[in-house]
Amino acid sequence: MKTLFRSAMYTILGVLVMAFGSLVAPQDAGAWEPRKPVDFVIMAGKGGGADKMARLMQTIIEKHKLSTKPFIPINKPGGSGAESLIHLKNASGVNKDHTVMVTLNSFYTTPLRQPGLGVDISTFTPVGRMAEDTFLLWVHKDSGITNVDQFVKAAKAKGNNWIMAGTGKGQEDQLLTSFLNAAYGLNMKYVPFKGGGRVAKELAGKHADSTVNNPSEQLGFYQAGTTRPIAAFTPDRMELFPDAPTFQELGQKGIPVYFMQRSVVGAPGMSKGAQKYYQKVFSKVYKTSEWQDYMKKKSLRGAFLTGKKLKKYWAVEKDIHQKMLKDIGEI
Amino acid sequence: MEILSLLGNGFLVAFQPLNLALVILGCALGLFIGAMPGLGSVNGVAILLPMTFIVPPTGAIIFLAAIYYGAMYGGAISSIMLGIPGASTAVATTFDGRPLALQGLADRALITAAAASFIGGTISIVLFTGFAPPLAAVALAFGSAEEFALMILAFATFVGLGGDDIPKTLFSIFIGLVLSAVGLDIISGQPRLIFGDIPGFYHGINFLVLAIGIYGIGEILWTIESSGGDVNVSQATLTFRRLIEGFRGMKETIKGTLMGSFLGYFVGILPAAGATPGSLMAYGVAKTMSKDPDSFGKGNIEGVAAPEAANNAASTGSMLPMLTLGIPGSPTTAILLGGMVIWGLEPGPLLFVEHAEFVWGLIASLYIANLFSVLLNISFIPLFIWVLKLPFTILAPIIFILCVIGGYAPTQDLHDVWLMFIFGVVGYLMRKLDYPMAPAVLAIVLGPLAEPAMRQSLIISNGSPMIFFERPIAGSIMVVAIVLLLLPLFKVIKGALSKPASGSQA
Numbered sequence: 001m002k003t004l005f006r007s008a009m010y011t012i013l014g015v016l017v018m019a020f021g022s023l024v025a026p027q028d029a030g031a032w033e034p035r036k037p038v039d040f041v042i043m044a045g046k047g048g049g050a051d052k053m054a055r056l057m058q059t060i061i062e063k064h065k066l067s068t069k070p071f072i073p074i075n076k077p078g079g080s081g082a083e084s085l086i087h088l089k090n091a092s093g094v095n096k097d098h099t100v101m102v103t104l105n106s107f108y109t110t111p112l113r114q115p116g117l118g119v120d121i122s123t124f125t126p127v128g129r130m131a132e133d134t135f136l137l138w139v140h141k142d143s144g145i146t147n148v149d150q151f152v153k154a155a156k157a158k159g160n161n162w163i164m165a166g167t168g169k170g171q172e173d174q175l176l177t178s179f180l181n182a183a184y185g186l187n188m189k190y191v192p193f194k195g196g197g198r199v200a201k202e203l204a205g206k207h208a209d210s211t212v213n214n215p216s217e218q219l220g221f222y223q224a225g226t227t228r229p230i231a232a233f234t235p236d237r238m239e240l241f242p243d244a245p246t247f248q249e250l251g252q253k254g255i256p257v258y259f260m261q262r263s264v265v266g267a268p269g270m271s272k273g274a275q276k277y278y279q280k281v282f283s284k285v286y287k288t289s290e291w292q293d294y295m296k297k298k299s300l301r302g303a304f305l306t307g308k309k310l311k312k313y314w315a316v317e318k319d320i321h322q323k324m325l326k327d328i329g330e331i
Numbered sequence: 332m333e334i335l336s337l338l339g340n341g342f343l344v345a346f347q348p349l350n351l352a353l354v355i356l357g358c359a360l361g362l363f364i365g366a367m368p369g370l371g372s373v374n375g376v377a378i379l380l381p382m383t384f385i386v387p388p389t390g391a392i393i394f395l396a397a398i399y400y401g402a403m404y405g406g407a408i409s410s411i412m413l414g415i416p417g418a419s420t421a422v423a424t425t426f427d428g429r430p431l432a433l434q435g436l437a438d439r440a441l442i443t444a445a446a447a448s449f450i451g452g453t454i455s456i457v458l459f460t461g462f463a464p465p466l467a468a469v470a471l472a473f474g475s476a477e478e479f480a481l482m483i484l485a486f487a488t489f490v491g492l493g494g495d496d497i498p499k500t501l502f503s504i505f506i507g508l509v510l511s512a513v514g515l516d517i518i519s520g521q522p523r524l525i526f527g528d529i530p531g532f533y534h535g536i537n538f539l540v541l542a543i544g545i546y547g548i549g550e551i552l553w554t555i556e557s558s559g560g561d562v563n564v565s566q567a568t569l570t571f572r573r574l575i576e577g578f579r580g581m582k583e584t585i586k587g588t589l590m591g592s593f594l595g596y597f598v599g600i601l602p603a604a605g606a607t608p609g610s611l612m613a614y615g616v617a618k619t620m621s622k623d624p625d626s627f628g629k630g631n632i633e634g635v636a637a638p639e640a641a642n643n644a645a646s647t648g649s650m651l652p653m654l655t656l657g658i659p660g661s662p663t664t665a666i667l668l669g670g671m672v673i674w675g676l677e678p679g680p681l682l683f684v685e686h687a688e689f690v691w692g693l694i695a696s697l698y699i700a701n702l703f704s705v706l707l708n709i710s711f712i713p714l715f716i717w718v719l720k721l722p723f724t725i726l727a728p729i730i731f732i733l734c735v736i737g738g739y740a741p742t743q744d745l746h747d748v749w750l751m752f753i754f755g756v757v758g759y760l761m762r763k764l765d766y767p768m769a770p771a772v773l774a775i776v777l778g779p780l781a782e783p784a785m786r787q788s789l790i791i792s793n794g795s796p797m798i799f800f801e802r803p804i805a806g807s808i809m810v811v812a813i814v815l816l817l818l819p820l821f822k823v824i825k826g827a828l829s830k831p832a833s834g835s836q837a
Binding site: 039055062076086163189191198204207226 | 377381534652658659672673678790
């Protein structure tokens with residue numbers, strides 16, 4: 001009961017802090033520490049893969065007391081993440097050191113597609129790559145499709161009326177759709193929805209014919225037998241879905257191995273002290289058993305990257321995405 | 332029978348001392364969070380989510396669900412007393428709750444809100460208990476075309492909202508729609524209506540900013556003008572007899588309450604909708620059904636009962652797609668869903684089988700949370716009445732500060748506070764010119780849901796609007812909506828034909 005009461009008091013305190021904004025406390029000398037709650041921006045909608053992951057990170061931070069100030073998640077999914085990028089770019093004053101963002105591949109594609117935003121991702125502060133998420137091609141089990149050949153045949157028959165649901169325009173899902181269209185001579189129609197969770201539901205409700213969801217988004221329906229993965233965009237078969245071959249295995253050279261980064265990035269111009277602080281927090285998050293369990297359960301992969309290595313990774317990925325977007329005529 | 336035994340087991344879980352304590356604590360916190368403008372259940376649940384790691388998952392979701400529930404009750408309090416919607420879900424309660432309070436009937440409004448919430452909550456939990464799986468199938472059957480049809484139906488119910496002045500109602504709806512289009516477009520990713528390059532507009536206009544501006548700031552301006560500087564005291568009183576009378580008075584509103592409960596629950600189970608559209612739609616339908624629609628917006632008790640029943644019913648309803656489909660039915664359940672991931676529970680059709688204790692413990696705790704919330708709420712009513720008796724000179728600065736906090740809290744952007752002031756002044760002027768404001772609020776809530784649904788449907792159909800009529804569910808909803816939309820038009824034509832001599836002075 002005592003813990004309960006205490007947590008209730010903290011809660012009320014937390015609410016007050018939220019409501020009255022930042023009453024800045026004087027800062028002690030020594031290592032940098034946040035002086036107010038940290039804005040934890042999520043570059044995607046509520047309920048999607050990025051969102052669930054961000055909330056897991058937030059909880060791990062609280063549970064292991066990795067930060068002296070709480071991380072407050074804010075979803076800014078607008079315009080394929082453009083809203084978040086602008087928010088980070090415009091962070092000024094004390095916010096520069098108190099704004100971090102959970103990001104995905106729209107981190108590369110959105111600024112490439114919208115030069116007008118004036119976002120240069122190389123100015124953003126690297127904090128940590130937490131994982132790489134995987135993609136599979138999904139169909140409804142009632143379609144009777146069990147392999148890629150049947151998929152291609154069915155999609156060809158329906159032509160432009162075959163609906164591929166995905167998240168946002170010019171994002172990962174649309175890239176993969178374009179690759180599938182090009183490699184197999186299909187003409188699938190891409191329809192954007194808000195968030196991967198919603199996309200998964202569109203397939204389960206048969207409002208779409210196929211999706212390229214991440215495992216975590218389809219897992220519930222997959223376990224219930226509603227939806228079925230027929231191929232993976234990974235280099236080798238996934239433990240979780242042993243029956244789904246990879247496109248590499250099928251000898252389809254036109255479809256690249258493709259991952260989704262799950263990274264944390266700080267506002268441009270973040271101070272060295274703050275940068276170090278967040279890198280430490282998230283490297284600790286990565287090592288917790290909760291994070292490792294989550295990675296295993298949702299078929300995530302990839303080591304923790306930070307600092308220069310992460311910047312280099314971004315530079316490489318950005319070039320790859322630039323080429324992909326050019327290939328499909330998006331830029 | 333199987334359901335009853337499962338529910339019985341659920342109650343055993345919910346009655347464990349820790350869980351019971353969490354329910355009560357959650358209801359009390361929720362009541363407070365809901366009553367604070369700007370701190371809706373979304374913020375409350377989000378802030379408290381990480382706190383839940385100290386208890387087992389079942390206790391954690393019971394706690395968060397109790398907060399969600401308590402907030403639905405709490406939202407009505409500041410809507411009625413101060414005229415500021417305590418939470419987005421309680422906006423519709425402001426329309427008639429505030430006028431009632433100004434007429435000295437705050438006690439009646441508060442009691443009705445509590446009782447209607449209780450009835451709405453109870454009906455929805457019983458529906459949840461009995462029919463979760465078939466209703467999940469309904470939620471799945473709703474694609475973007477169906478969603479758009481439902482939104483049109485919601486607008487249709489509201490065309491009657493502005494009294495007989497249909498042009499002014501339409502004007503108000505269109506203003507709301509334009510405001511809802513501000514920000515980054517989901518489908519194309521391009522910014523719209525950002526007035527050059529003002530970053531504050533990128534996230535769109537949060538509708539609470541509009542609602543608090545119009546109803547909070549606008550109300551202060553209005554009261555200052557109408558009181559002419561007099562220090563007036565609201566003549567709110569509460570005696571035991573009035574309390575009993577308040578409950579007796581529920582009979583008049585039972586139709587609206589029942590309608591609100593079922594409608595709210597149904598809207599709640601649809602993904603992406605949630606309690607705010609549910610309560611607004613219930614308000615519109617209550618008005619359409621009423622024998623005296625003109626009294627709505629001026630202090631009709633049914634205008635409090637219907638949305639309050641609906642928002643509680645919808646909050647239960649929106650847990651259904653969360654648990655069975657892993658799709659949140661409202662912003663708050665989106666965060667609860669995140670919680671389930673953290674606790675290692677996979678939402679989906681199998682959750683009811685594999686984690687029966689968790690699911691049924693939650694359902695049973697909803698019964699308890701509902702009961703405790705109503706008891707807490709009613710026992711606090713005398714305190715609320717006492718606050719209302721404060722002179723306006725003291726109340727006005729408090730309302731003003733709460734408005735500023737409420738405008739700032741959801742997005743934490745000062746830009747929104749300025750916007751709120753502008754809306755307050757414009758809202759006050761529009762009110763002087765007799766424009767109805769409720770339709771604008773409805774439009775800014777439903778616009779962001781209706782627009783992508785329409786465009787997704789049209790992409791699917793290659794631009795043919797027939798998609799809204801060819802699909803059985805969408806088609807039937809659409810037909811009802813069109814009939815409702817044309818109803819006032821018939822009235823106008825009939826009116827014009829019967830007295831052609833009176834000319835057009837309107």
